[in-house]
Amino acid sequence: MDQTTWNFIFIGITFGVYIGIAIWSRAGSTKEYYTASGGVSPFANGMATAADWMSAATFISMAGGIAAAGYGASKFLMGWTGGFVLLTTLMVPYLRKFGKATVPDFIGDRFYSNGARLVAVICAIFICMTYIMGQMRGVGIVFSRLFDIEIWMGVLIGGGIVFFYAGLGGMKGITYTQVAQYCVMVFSYTIPVIFISIIITGNVIPQLGLIGNYIKDGTEASVPLIVKINQISTDLGFAEYTASTSNTLDMFCITAALMIGTAGLPHVIVRFFTVKNVRAVRKSAYWTLGFIAIIYLTAPALGIFARTNFVEEINQKRYAEAPQWFKNWESQGMIAWVDKNKDGIMQYQAGSVFDGKPVYADENRAEGGPRPVSNTLTESPNEVYYDRDIIVLANPEMAGLPKWVIALVMAGCVAAALSTAAGLLLVLSTSVSHDLMKKILKPNISDKQEIRYARIASFGALAIAAYFGINPPSSFVAKTVAFAFGLAASSFFPTLIMGIFSKKINKQGAIAGMICGIGFTLGYIVHFQFLTDSKDYWFGISPEGIGFLGMIINFIVAFVVSSFTPAPPEEVQELVENIRIPQGAGQAIDH
Amino acid sequence: MTAHPKPSSSYWSDSLKLVGKLLFIWFLVSFGCGILFKDFLDQFSIGGAPLGFWMAQQGSILCFVILLVIYAHKMNKLDDQHGFSEEE
Numbered sequence: 001m002d003q004t005t006w007n008f009i010f011i012g013i014t015f016g017v018y019i020g021i022a023i024w025s026r027a028g029s030t031k032e033y034y035t036a037s038g039g040v041s042p043f044a045n046g047m048a049t050a051a052d053w054m055s056a057a058t059f060i061s062m063a064g065g066i067a068a069a070g071y072g073a074s075k076f077l078m079g080w081t082g083g084f085v086l087l088t089t090l091m092v093p094y095l096r097k098f099g100k101a102t103v104p105d106f107i108g109d110r111f112y113s114n115g116a117r118l119v120a121v122i123c124a125i126f127i128c129m130t131y132i133m134g135q136m137r138g139v140g141i142v143f144s145r146l147f148d149i150e151i152w153m154g155v156l157i158g159g160g161i162v163f164f165y166a167g168l169g170g171m172k173g174i175t176y177t178q179v180a181q182y183c184v185m186v187f188s189y190t191i192p193v194i195f196i197s198i199i200i201t202g203n204v205i206p207q208l209g210l211i212g213n214y215i216k217d218g219t220e221a222s223v224p225l226i227v228k229i230n231q232i233s234t235d236l237g238f239a240e241y242t243a244s245t246s247n248t249l250d251m252f253c254i255t256a257a258l259m260i261g262t263a264g265l266p267h268v269i270v271r272f273f274t275v276k277n278v279r280a281v282r283k284s285a286y287w288t289l290g291f292i293a294i295i296y297l298t299a300p301a302l303g304i305f306a307r308t309n310f311v312e313e314i315n316q317k318r319y320a321e322a323p324q325w326f327k328n329w330e331s332q333g334m335i336a337w338v339d340k341n342k343d344g345i346m347q348y349q350a351g352s353v354f355d356g357k358p359v360y361a362d363e364n365r366a367e368g369g370p371r372p373v374s375n376t377l378t379e380s381p382n383e384v385y386y387d388r389d390i391i392v393l394a395n396p397e398m399a400g401l402p403k404w405v406i407a408l409v410m411a412g413c414v415a416a417a418l419s420t421a422a423g424l425l426l427v428l429s430t431s432v433s434h435d436l437m438k439k440i441l442k443p444n445i446s447d448k449q450e451i452r453y454a455r456i457a458s459f460g461a462l463a464i465a466a467y468f469g470i471n472p473p474s475s476f477v478a479k480t481v482a483f484a485f486g487l488a489a490s491s492f493f494p495t496l497i498m499g500i501f502s503k504k505i506n507k508q509g510a511i512a513g514m515i516c517g518i519g520f521t522l523g524y525i526v527h528f529q530f531l532t533d534s535k536d537y538w539f540g541i542s543p544e545g546i547g548f549l550g551m552i553i554n555f556i557v558a559f560v561v562s563s564f565t566p567a568p569p570e571e572v573q574e575l576v577e578n579i580r581i582p583q584g585a586g587q588a589i590d591h
Numbered sequence: 592m593t594a595h596p597k598p599s600s601s602y603w604s605d606s607l608k609l610v611g612k613l614l615f616i617w618f619l620v621s622f623g624c625g626i627l628f629k630d631f632l633d634q635f636s637i638g639g640a641p642l643g644f645w646m647a648q649q650g651s652i653l654c655f656v657i658l659l660v661i662y663a664h665k666m667n668k669l670d671d672q673h674g675f676s677e678e679e
Contacts, residue, residue: 082617085614248627255626279676282667283663285659300648
């Protein structure tokens with residue numbers, strides 16, 4: 001069977017499963033739509049949250065980023081997992097006890113103000129919107145590769161599927177599809193790595209590869225893989241793989257901003273509203289991080305394997321004898337080779353081959369030769385360009401695995417993008433239907449009408465996301481990570497923490513804190529990413545890390561303003577007392 | 592809805608103490624071992640990898656998972672002591 005047939009089979013089966021689950025779990029009430037009636041088991045919610053959390057970018061790009069940056073990429077590994085410790089110990093048990101459906105709901109009630117609720121709604125919509133665009137783009141790209149169609153068709157197919165099960169099924173539908181999607185993701189991520197691990201380190205547990213020995217040479221005495229990669233890197237003019245490269249303060253701030261941002265992302269928080277009670281939240285939290293860790297512990301090993309493998313198979317080899325996967329991905333536009341010194345041999349070294357992404361000039365291609373590019377070449381002796389995403393995408397081919405494994409990886413990419421998009425879509429639609437319509441604009445609408453608004457909102461949100469997925473605003477999507485995390489870190493995280501751990505913070509303090517925190521963070525990011533090319537950062541803190549300072553500003557402003565204004569009313573202080581006790585987190589319905 | 596018992600002040604302060612301890616370890620294994628003291632720890636090694644580097648890429652993540660298991664276990668125990676236990 002050829003590759004396309006396998007692709008159709010795998011994508012077809014997984015889509016069939018998702019749609020089947022959606023029909024089985026169609027939501028009837030707002031409670032089912034928003035929180036699956038709180039009846040999801042901690043184990044299932046752990047899988048669902050893991051799938052919700054790991055986006056297309058994590059799945060496709062993270063290992064490649066680690067392979068390229070070595071130690072420097074640790075900020076993502078720690079940042080995107082460490083946030084769950086904050087989330088679990090400081091937030092979700094208390095928010096679950098509070099028992100409302102959305103994050104702005106808590107902020108509105110705790111700070112007894114529709115103004116605070118509105119600020120929270122706007123933040124939630126902005127965070128989710130920036131995030132979901134990237135997911136739609138990811139789905140579009142994977143589909144266009146899989147079936148050789150245009151990206152816009154891929155975006156529409158992906159969007160249609162998500163609308164069907166997230167828009168119609170609500171949280172219940174999303175939860176059980178995410179469980180299925182996690183299974184697809186974990187198999188498709190780890191299976192190819194297991195085979196590569198056996199080839200390179202002889203160990204069937206790929207996560208141990210990082211501390212294992214390199215045995216591919218066979219005859220030589222084996223050396224630790226880390227020593228091998230450091231040696232390869234320095235031989236080729238790169239920094240040592242394990243060396244610290246960026247400044248420590250920046251690394252610290254980015255890691256902190258990613259952790260805090262993770263703990264403040266609304267689509268992750270609401271996943272914990274779907275379990276029965278506070279005890280189940282705690283249990284669900286460690287399952288979640290455990291499931292995430294399976295993939296996050298594999299990623300650094302994969303990065304190191306792939307980089308070693310890539311150099312060994314490509315560097316100083318004749319193009320004519322290059323492995324088949326090299327040529328496959330060259331024709332996909334993700335690899336390019338320019339024979340700068342005209343020796344017919346590929347030299348891979350530090351430095352970029354040319355500026356930007358390759359622009360191919362296929363009309364000049366010689367029979368059996370590489371695809372020529374029309375980019376301006378650099379002085380660097382490096383001749384090989386590769387897109388980092390091939391570390392995951394081409395991994396099965398590099399390991400010489402059968403075609404169905406490649407199809408499985410593609411299904412995994414789609415699952416990663418769809419599961420995250422669905423979670424985001426739910427927050428977007430509930431923010432509009434529940435927080436904006438029901439709580440602020442039209443308090444008298446019925447349960448049925450509220451769901452209808454939710455479905456309309458999710459359709460609208462998807463349409464906008466799909467539009468931007470098809471026409472990405474220049475380089476905007478690549479920069480949204482800084483935005484989404486910066487915003488979550490400077491708005492939701494500090495405000496929620498103060499709402500739970502302090503009885504003194506009042507509505508004036510919370511609103512002023514949120515506005516100052518977001519204003520500062522947004523201003524800094526917009527200034528350095530869009531208005532100027534200068535890298536004259538304050539104290540060397542890059543825009544990705546500025547959310548950490550934004551959070552501190554939010555805390556300080558809220559405390560100062562609250563100390564000059566009247567304390568919160570008695571019943572709000574009682575509410576805070578009440579959420580601190582785990583007992584009585586509301587009724588739940590078993591599925 | 593039944594009236595909740597007032598949270599005995601010791602429940603809240605005990606849980607804050609527990610969370611404080613766990614977050615101290617959280618900070619130590621990630622920001623401490625992985626970033627601030629990374630170069631110092633790199634002189635030791637685990638398997639074939641420098642310790643600081645390994646903590647930043649894998650060790651800290653393993654510690655996070657363990658921290659959450661401890662959190663769930665200890666908090667449940669605290670609930671039981673104060674009569675807040677609920678079945679899962």
